[in-house]
Amino acid sequence: xNEQSNIAVNAESEPVAFNAALAEPTNVLIVGVGGQGVIMxxxxxxxxxxxxxxxxxxxxxxxxxxRGGTVFSHVRxxxxxxxxxxxxxxxxxxxxxxxxxxxxxxxxxKRDTGVFICDTKRIVPPFACLSRRPGAPMRYSTETAEQxxxxxxEAYAIDATKMAEELGNERxxxxxxxxxxxxxxxxxxxEWEKTxxxxxxxxxxxxxxxxxxxxxxxxxxxxxxxxxxxxxxxxAPAHTPYQPRLEITDAWCKSCEICVKLCPERCLKLNAxxxxxxVAPEKCTGCRLCEWLCPDFAIRVHLxxxxxxxxxxx
Amino acid sequence: xxxxxxAATALKTESKELRPLTGNEAIARxxxxxxxxxxxxxxxxxSTEVLENLATYPVEDLHAQWSxxxxxxxxxxxxxxxxxxxxxxxxxxxGLNVAADAFMTxxxxxxxxxxxxxxxxxxxIHSSQNxxxxxxxxxxxxxxxxxxxxxxEAYDFTKLAFEISEQFDTPVIVRxxxxxxxxxxxxxxxxxxxxxxxxxxxxxxxxxxxxxxxRGRHLFVLERETKLKxxxxxxxxxxxxRGDTKFGVITAGTCYPYLREVLPxxxxxxxxxxxxxxxxxxxxxxxxxEQVFVVEELEPIIEKEVASLGIKVEGKRLFxxxxxxxxxxxxAGFVQAGLLPAPPxxxxxxxxxxxxxxxxxxxxxxxxxxxxxxxxxxxVAGDIGCYTLAVLDPLRGIDTCVAMGSSIGxxxxxxxxxxxxxxxxxxxxxxxxxxxxxxxxxxxxxxxxIAVVLLxxxxxxxxxxxxxxxxxxxxxxxxxxxxxxxxLIKACGVKWVKKVDSxxxxxTHQALREAINYRGxxxxxxxxxxxxDPIKIKGPPLEIITSQxxxxxxxxxxxxxxxxxxxxxxxxxxxxxIDPALCIGCTLCAQVCTIDCIKIASPAVTQ
Ligand code: SF4
Ligand code: SF4
Ligand code: SF4
Ligand code: SF4
Numbered sequence: 039x040n041e042q043s044n045i046a047v048n049a050e051s052e053p054v055a056f057n058a059a060l061a062e063p064t065n066v067l068i069v070g071v072g073g074q075g076v077i078m079x080x081x082x083x084x085x086x087x088x089x090x091x092x093x094x095x096x097x098x099x100x101x102x103x104x105r106g107g108t109v110f111s112h113v114r115x116x117x118x119x120x121x122x123x124x125x126x127x128x129x130x131x132x133x134x135x136x137x138x139x140x141x142x143x144x145x146x147x148k149r150d151t152g153v154f155i156c157d158t159k160r161i162v163p164p165f166a167c168l169s170r171r172p173g174a175p176m177r178y179s180t181e182t183a184e185q186x187x188x189x190x191x192e193a194y195a196i197d198a199t200k201m202a203e204e205l206g207n208e209r210x211x212x213x214x215x216x217x218x219x220x221x222x223x224x225x226x227x228x229e230w231e232k233t234x235x236x237x238x239x240x241x242x243x244x245x246x247x248x249x250x251x252x253x254x255x256x257x258x259x260x261x262x263x264x265x266x267x268x269x270x271x272x273x274a275p276a277h278t279p280y281q282p283r284l285e286i287t288d289a290w291c292k293s294c295e296i297c298v299k300l301c302p303e304r305c306l307k308l309n310a311x312x313x314x315x316x317v318a319p320e321k322c323t324g325c326r327l328c329e330w331l332c333p334d335f336a337i338r339v340h341l342x343x344x345x346x347x348x349x350x351x352x
Numbered sequence: 353x354x355x356x357x358x359a360a361t362a363l364k365t366e367s368k369e370l371r372p373l374t375g376n377e378a379i380a381r382x383x384x385x386x387x388x389x390x391x392x393x394x395x396x397x398x399s400t401e402v403l404e405n406l407a408t409y410p411v412e413d414l415h416a417q418w419s420x421x422x423x424x425x426x427x428x429x430x431x432x433x434x435x436x437x438x439x440x441x442x443x444x445x446x447g448l449n450v451a452a453d454a455f456m457t458x459x460x461x462x463x464x465x466x467x468x469x470x471x472x473x474x475x476x477i478h479s480s481q482n483x484x485x486x487x488x489x490x491x492x493x494x495x496x497x498x499x500x501x502x503x504x505e506a507y508d509f510t511k512l513a514f515e516i517s518e519q520f521d522t523p524v525i526v527r528x529x530x531x532x533x534x535x536x537x538x539x540x541x542x543x544x545x546x547x548x549x550x551x552x553x554x555x556x557x558x559x560x561x562x563x564x565x566x567r568g569r570h571l572f573v574l575e576r577e578t579k580l581k582x583x584x585x586x587x588x589x590x591x592x593x594r595g596d597t598k599f600g601v602i603t604a605g606t607c608y609p610y611l612r613e614v615l616p617x618x619x620x621x622x623x624x625x626x627x628x629x630x631x632x633x634x635x636x637x638x639x640x641x642e643q644v645f646v647v648e649e650l651e652p653i654i655e656k657e658v659a660s661l662g663i664k665v666e667g668k669r670l671f672x673x674x675x676x677x678x679x680x681x682x683x684a685g686f687v688q689a690g691l692l693p694a695p696p697x698x699x700x701x702x703x704x705x706x707x708x709x710x711x712x713x714x715x716x717x718x719x720x721x722x723x724x725x726x727x728x729x730x731x732v733a734g735d736i737g738c739y740t741l742a743v744l745d746p747l748r749g750i751d752t753c754v755a756m757g758s759s760i761g762x763x764x765x766x767x768x769x770x771x772x773x774x775x776x777x778x779x780x781x782x783x784x785x786x787x788x789x790x791x792x793x794x795x796x797x798x799x800x801x802i803a804v805v806l807l808x809x810x811x812x813x814x815x816x817x818x819x820x821x822x823x824x825x826x827x828x829x830x831x832x833x834x835x836x837x838x839x840l841i842k843a844c845g846v847k848w849v850k851k852v853d854s855x856x857x858x859x860t861h862q863a864l865r866e867a868i869n870y871r872g873x874x875x876x877x878x879x880x881x882x883x884x885d886p887i888k889i890k891g892p893p894l895e896i897i898t899s900q901x902x903x904x905x906x907x908x909x910x911x912x913x914x915x916x917x918x919x920x921x922x923x924x925x926x927x928x929x930i931d932p933a934l935c936i937g938c939t940l941c942a943q944v945c946t947i948d949c950i951k952i953a954s955p956a957v958t959q
Contacts, residue, residue: 071708084536088372095502096372097535099478106913107710121613122502122535122606125679138706145702162916163708168745170905172924176917181703189701208933277924299727300944302746302905325925327904330946341923 063116065124070135075212080111087115097122138179153192159199210249217253280341282324290336297328373539375532378503380405382510387547390432391416392425395815396444398533399472421786422447433467436550442470459493460569462521466514472528476676485650490627497627499605585633589624600641614683714914715936717854717880722749724860730776735759737780757787764800774868782812796845803867809882817885848874857943891937895953901927907941
């Protein structure tokens with residue numbers, strides 16, 4: 039079931055079983071992006087730990103989170119828990135519902151014993167696509183699963199979203215991850231199942247049970263399989279670098295301002311004669327939007343092959 | 353609303369059962385048990401859930417309402433207290449500024465029925481416009497500020513707050529912070545006790561604050577403070593935990609667990625109330641240890657008080673005055689003081705984090721309004737709400753943002769100061785009712801030449817979708833009369849009012865142009881519901897015919913999170929794709945696409 043590009047590292051080692059008798063609390067950090075179900079994962083875990091008679095503290099940050107921001111929830115349980123938050127370098131398990139978010143919180147994981155379980159799902163924020171210069175890279179994590187694996191003691195990059203999608207409910211990805219989490223914490227399987235069932239909507243119990251199973255089995259399989267490579271983001275194709283040059287026919291410009299208002303780089307203005315002018319040539323990316331939009335064909339965009347002394351505008 | 357937590361544990365009916373509750377849920381539970389009869393608030397993170405949870409208790413037990421703003425909420429709660437019932441009002445720190453006028457007189461009047469204010473600060477500024485320390489208001493008003501450190505204490509202290517309020521004739525603040533409000537831990541709960549309402553107190557000298565009465569009440573307030581100090585010195589909520597005698601730490605609230613995490617054996621004076629501070633107890637404690645530290649978030653309130661007693665104390669030199677505390681921060685302070693060894697440093701590999709600020713949702717109706725606002729070339733006074741996010745690229749559409757309801761007032765000032773660009777104020781529906789309306793009346797009265805864009809998304813969206821007088825529903829979800837914005841705005845004297853569909857980009861542009869050209873106050877109502885509340889809107893997603901896309905990036909101007917770059921390129925720039933899971937089908941991107949290559953992916957099938 040996991041012929042996708044999933045990897046698991048340190049496959050030969052046994053799962054870390056956290057010992058209840060230890061006085062130190064167990065720290066689980068759950069992270070993701072608004073709307074992914076981070077809070078649900080942490081509630082299931084907290085409830086499970088509480089039913090076990092542990093003291094539990096669960097601290098979350100929401101607020102603007104549902105508008106695509108980063109969301110995280112700290113869950114700490116043990117015989118005695120003081121702080122509701124986990125200090126850097128002290129998380130036993132980091133469970134991430136989104137790839138770049140998993141990487142963001144890596145420094146919180148225990149260096150020597152920490153377990154990293156991360157969905158390979160990529161949610162690219164609009165901010166990653168801001169630079170519109172030709173050849174501009176997307177500002178999204180480029181680190182590979184291998185790099186992460188070298189950093190932590192145990193790492194699982196699991197395509198939970200795809201697995202959930204195949205079950206017919208993308209929203210069950212967080213339960214796939216709960217299934218994976220169940221292999222590294224000491225609670226018994228029936229308790230996990232009971233708790234998960236109590237937290238998901240009645241109508242989705244079947245699909246969520248299947249999702250939980252998938253996640254759980256995936257880890258088991260991953261341990262007996264050789265790791266496969268992570269799909270690397272596509273690199274930019276080679277293109278001839280160019281300098282955009284705008285040819286503006288003054289007489290044809292009717293001052294409609296459409297290009298001024300819609301230029302993505304805001305580099306056009308109407309001059310004193312109410313004729314369009316390129317005022318910030320260094321910002322122009324040669325996107326041609328002005329050329330496409332102008333009802334009077336007053337602008338033509340030339341993409342001149344890059345030459346050192348090329349004037350960007352006339 | 354009932355959380356799954358409650359559903360999971362509701363089977364047990366014994367009193368003193370254990371429940372996992374957030375700080376806010378614990379406060380609501382305690383207020384209900386304490387027999388609160390009236391509760392009011394305006395939603396604001398992190399305080400919102402206090403009222404949302406109170407509204408889950410039976411309507412026969414208490415009246416819970418959203419008010420138009422925090423001052424109104426406090427006035428409502430005071431009214432209930434005047435009438436002899438226990439009352440609560442909740443707000444976030446900046447809300448207390450709005451309520452401050454009534455608040456500063458409430459302290460003189462005191463209470464009849466117990467009056468408790470829940471004030472939630474936001475150290476670390478998770479979702480606020482500033483980081484103020486509301487304990488200073490407690491000091492200013494000479495009223496007790498109880499500071500719980502976990503959900504159990506939030507519950508216990510809230511109950512106690514009602515007792516203190518009635519016993520000492522004072523409003524009481526229970527101060528929470530984001531960390532406490534949104535942290536869940538086990539709480540042992542009880543049952544509601546009906547508190548018989550007292551009768552209205554016919555005492556004008558207490559209830560009517562004319563100068564002659566107020567002079568007398570001010571003396572009362574000062575006397576009350578002395579009595580409170582004595583009470584708090586011996587109250588159960590204040591305790592000394594003896595450990596190591598080399599040094600002692602004074603702390604309160606959410607700093608206490610951080611301190612215990614890093615110094616489990618230290619001698620600690622844990623204050624249950626951070627105002628007023630009992631001098632005798634402070635003196636005794638400080639004398640019993642060689643060195644004194646104060647660990648408190650934000651302002652040095654306790655530290656200054658201890659220092660003013662002539663005691664040598666360490667605090668803000670070691671622990672920052674800005675930002676939220678954590679075990680790391682507390683540890684770092686004690687490391688600096690030489691009392692803890694430096695934590696082992698390790699070579700942390702830190703991948704460069706992806707920038708992921710909150711953004712407007714896919715299909716947010718505010719997007720088009722800000723496309724139009726930005727294209728208008730106006731000077732834009734913004735306000736508090738989801739739409740404040742339009743300040744970021746690529747919308748980059750607002751120039752100022754101060755406080756709830758400030759935009760219209762700011763716009764009047766800019767226009768009167770001779771701003772050469774046209775002046776536009778943007779404001780959401782809930783914010784407009786909160787504090788924008790008086791400013792609109794001011795604009796009309798003073799004949800300001802401004803255009804106001806009322807971003808009506810039919811809900812209080814930023815805090816997660818709360819009802820308000822414009823939605824036609826109460827806090828409990830019952831039908832309510834609905835504000836008619838057009839009639840209301842006309843009644844304020846605005847001559848130019850127009851409603852436009854936010855998803856019609858051309859019409860929005862056109863209408864805004866008219867509004868700006870109008871001389872005087874023009875109000876444009878951008879009308880479309882929020883895509884998340886009260887129901888999640890999900891229309892057929894759109895699709896880009898990638899092979900045709902010229903990578904002009906016009907659609908990327910919208911900043912819609914459903915739009916990202918594909919792996920294909922055109923003339924060295926990224927072609928664009930739409931994530932069908934996120935797209936809600938608003939069609940805005942199709943409206944701005946220069947070559948018309950964005951289409952509905954699967955035409956809606958009607959069954
Ligand atoms: S090509 Fe035209 S629209 Fe595009 S960035 Fe340059 S000036 Fe602006
Ligand atoms: S919650 Fe509603 S108003 Fe806020 S950004 Fe999302 S769609 Fe827009
Ligand atoms: S239609 Fe376009 S702008 Fe609207 S939500 Fe979909 S991708 Fe975003
Ligand atoms: S507006 Fe149309 S052509 Fe331009 S980038 Fe977007 S999809 Fe491509």
